[in-house]
Amino acid sequence: MAVTTSKKQLFTGVRVGEMKLKHRVVMPATSGLRAQWPSSVPSELMLEYYTQRASDGGLIIAESSAVSPAGRAYHTGPGLYSESQAAGWHRITDAVHRKGGSMLAQLTHAGRATSSEIIGAPPVSASVDPSFWADKSIVVSGPNGFTLPSTHRSLEVREISEIVDEFRLAAQNAKASRVRWHRDSGRSGSSGRTVPAGSKQ
């Protein structure tokens, strides 16, 4: 069979921001719900999973990591707001880098799409929309299986900037040890330090 131009292109290098990839097969973010609970620290199984999927010159976009305990959408989803979570992710990125791959973090806040069984408090949203929790087709993954999202409340104005801060701190957790998240630079030295994320966990 003749190799088409598009197939040839798939296995050619490309620059994505500061990353130089050797091919264009990128793994998208795929939540596996295998983090430790209740710490939301990435697990041994996640280390094995991502290591298996790493390739020389390839890119993996990590599954979404919560920016705060209240931002968790799934009860076994990972976080990136505590030092132990960042350390858990770094074990994974180190393994991916050893195979020549690159990895990006994805930061998330569940908003109203979660349950008090998961976050221990009512979910928050910009405004209250009762049709959301009345819709029985919307489910979230809690400690006892799928469950309906809990009744949410609207954020106070001051809480909005607190959530912006949570994203900033989680991004710093990733960026402070950036060389561990992006394979190619080698410029900053690999201190692996993380910025204290102000987390209670």
Ligand SMILES: Cc1cc2nc3c(=O)[nH]c(=O)nc-3n(C[C@H](O)[C@H](O)[C@H](O)COP(=O)(O)O)c2cc1C
């Ligand atoms: C089990 C599962 C978990 C997923 N987790 C995430 C996630 O954590 N973050 C995200 O942005 N997308 C997530 N996705 C969406 C996938 O990235 C998306 O399905 C993939 O990019 C393929 O795109 P398509 O479904 O439009 O074909 C998930 C999809 C599946 C099936």
